[in-house]
Amino acid sequence: MSAAYTPAQAGETEAPVVVDRRTGPQGEVVLRRHGALLQIIANGCFLMDTSDGRSERLLVDAAARALEETGGRGEPHLLIGGLGVGFSLAHAAADPRWGRITVVEREPAVIDWHRGGPLSHLTADALADPRTEIVETDLIRYLDVTSHTWDALCLDIDNGPGWTVDEGNDGLYAPAGLASCARVLRPDGVLAVWSAQPSAEFEGSLRNAGFRQVRTDEVPVARGVPDVVHLALRPGMALPG
Structure with a gap:
């Protein structure tokens, strides 16, 4: 996810061209081409583009490092919330350390x-990887009903806990949503949440939900305030309710 975008930052001056426009479960979703870049726009709000991918890759790497700090495990299973332009999936699939890789995306477009x-040129190899599974559904709903568990859960569906794409995502960062995240994590499993800015309030929410070793890692960017990844380990005991 990207917090902000201007044509000058991408070195482009011409007007964007709509490649495809769909009506999805949450409204209008548009894929635009702006020079060499492809951009995803939801209900008029810029979400992400193909300009870099550094943050998405570092999100996956931060989860992997956090797992190693717990002692590591063979072929850990990874759940990614949000397919986007596919940088997170492609990076995970390029790493042979990961076992099953599941991506939940609610927009069929x-x-x-x-x-x-x-x-497709960004994720063809990842989608052909037998470890990869794409699940078309809402992430919050999926966390509530799935019987699978994972070693790491990477969330990149918003610009951060305090800057959601739509109001429906707010519940993911509330106590009930964090309890659902904890439920699908294995013991010492890692929750990694990408954000355009640090949030002491969200760190507090993680601790209140019982998550352990809560920390925030910075992700350097070309301009402005660094992005961050919030990291935490699954609660040591089952959450009430």
Whole structure:
């Protein structure tokens, strides 16, 4: 996810061109081409583009490092919330250390753009990897009903806990949503949450939910305030309720 975007930052001056426009579960989703970049726009709000991918890759790497700090485990299973332009998935699939890689994406248009569409060049190898599974559903709903568990859960569906794409995502960072995140993590499992800015309030929410070793790692960016990844380990005991 990207917190902000201007044509000058990407070195582009021409007007964006709409490649595809769909009506999805949460409203309008648009894929635009702006020079060499592809951009995803939801309900008029810029979400992400193909300009870099550094933050998405570091999100996955931060989760892997946190797992290693717990003593490591063979072929850990990874759950990624949000497919986006596919940088997180592609980076995870390029790393043979990961076992099963599951990506939950609620917008069918985004999945189509990767499966033979304009974004397929970014994720073709990852989608062909037998470890990879794409689940088309809402992440919050999926966390509540799945019987699977993972060693790491990487969330990149918003610009951060305090800057959500839509109001429906707010619940993911509330006590009930964090309890659902904890439920699908294995013992000493890692929760990694990308954010455009640090949030002491969210760190407090993680601790109040019982998560351990809560910390915030900075992700350097070309301009402005660094992005961050909030990291925490699964609560040592089952959460009430």
